[in-house]
């Protein structure tokens with residue numbers, strides 16, 4: 001029996017916020033203990049800059065740095081550093097040198113990260129320059145507190161309380177972003193309410209911008225193209241109507257009066273029912289340039305989305321290219337075309353969007369999705385760095401071999417006024433921020449790749465695990481294995497071989513390949529994408545079909561267009577393939593499909609076992625939370641396998657091989 005005193009003591013320890021904070025995931029990858037007064041006394045942190053961002057850098061080191069003296073130095077002589085920095089061992093301490101205060105802040109977080117990873121810093125001399133100027137999160141948060149495709153609770157932004165009441169999570173959020181180099185955020189949903197531009201909301205936005213500023217974060221807003229008409233009392237929102245452009249100019253002036261470092265607008269126009277310039281017979285360029293003109297005097301930007309498609313007879317995968325390529329060269333300098341990584345919509349695997357590289361005289365940026373709309377919400381463990389890398393490393397051949405999407409968008413191959421990269425956030429008010437503890441890794445990975453797209457998925461995973469769980473070698477290795485398997489597993493159990501968009505209607509959780517809605521849009525129906533019939537299945541995008549392959553530069557058009565050279569991973573994306581077609585494995589397409597679905601299920605079972613083995617190395621709270629999510633994932637994987645195989649079997653009219661997990 002424990003004595004009463006001991007019981008009380010244990011109880012206090014268990015309930016102490018410190019212990020809970022460590023186990024509930026709220027600290028993300030920033031699990032540093034504050035230094036004691038004695039430790040602080042042993043070292044000095046000095047800064048040559050006294051700007052708010054530099055002071056933030058100093059404060060972070062004051063609070064958490066346990067190493068030798070650090071000097072934060074603004075060195076204007078440094079060329080081409082942008083927001084980068086150098087960290088140098090001076091013989092007795094460290095120097096962080098940067099051109100701008102933001103560089104000092106990122107350097108400070110780098111030091112803390114190295115400390116967290118247990119690295120020896122004597123003799124260190126490293127230089128970091130970010131790959132992209134703007135590293136931006138897109139929140140799809142609505143003004144009523146809900147989040148479109150958000151799976152981590154309601155919105156962080158408490159619009160009803162702002163600007164009077166300030167949640168401590170605003171600063172914690174900004175700090176987390178700054179620690180991985182994210183320097184901009186779009187606060188509201190791309191399906192934007194015009195209300196965000198009302199004066200009362202702008203004051204709320206200002207309150208957030210004021211909190212984010214010392215963390216080096218700029219605020220952007222999604223706008224509704226019909227705002228002049230809806231909230232401005234203008235007759236229409238035609239971009240060529242002088243009253244409309246005057247309204248926007250005045251609105252932008254008001255915004256900059258309120259938020260002097262405002263970033264600009266993100267625009268979803270003429271897409272999925274949103275208003276846009278085409279409502280008035282104008283083009284995307286007319287719309288974007290009118291806004292760009294208003295923002296130009298303040299150095300503001302327009303991020304104009306290329307996610308456009310309509311229910312026509314044309315293949316949805318081709319439409320963005322068809323709409324935007326003819327407009328190349330017509331966009332103002334401060335417009336960036338924001339393009340989703342794939343031509344459909346954030347599927348578990350897609351080929352890259354053929355618009356990349358095809359726009360030669362317009363700036364392009366990638367839009368990824370961190371929130372797992374099509375990847376099991378926050379129930380499934382899916383590490384997204386391999387997906388992000390797959391896109392960034394894709395060679396488009398637009399300017400010859402080696403024209404990767406990374407190089408096309410980071411300024412290497414196409415000079416741009418500003419380069420940028422974006423991703424749809426997975427953050428909400430859940431205690432652990434992202435619903436699944438491992439979904440934190442995807443936020444982290446986006447930030448790290450936006451800073452340096454040459455980092456490998458493995459490197460990022462190692463960093464994140466060391467900072468978030470422990471640096472114990474065997475644990476890092478085991479968790480890394482789990483993470484690195486997870487993306488391919490989800491592709492296998494959901495949509496192997498290039499299948500896509502066979503999700504349950506609208507909410508996109510779970511399979512519904514049979515799905516149909518009377519009167520519903522064909523391009524939202526699964527059969528539109530899988531085209532299963534008694535001959536085979538897949539989307540014929542070759543010259544005999546929609547010819548989407550022709551939107552890719554040679555030799556990709558031929559590689560994708562030929563069934564013998566098209567990679568297995570994209571086969572059903574580009575081809576309608578007969579059930580008896582011989583795959584590279586020697587199996588028929590039908591057999592291969594069965595084996596891939598089964599492999600996905602078996603991979604998740606392995607993830608479960610691997611996690612279970614870590615029971616004594618991870619705190620019990622996070623261990624149990626991840627364990628129970630993996631149970632859901634395993635159940636869902638079986639659901640996907642059974643649903644899809646039983647459905648497609650009705651077309652294939654062939655048995656499911658007996659070595660596939662049963663019952664099917």
Ligand code: GCU
Nearest residue numbers: 148149190191268307345373
């Ligand atoms: C997807 C998603 C929508 C979102 C849209 C977009 O279609 O399901 O919720 O609004 O993408 O990116 O605009």
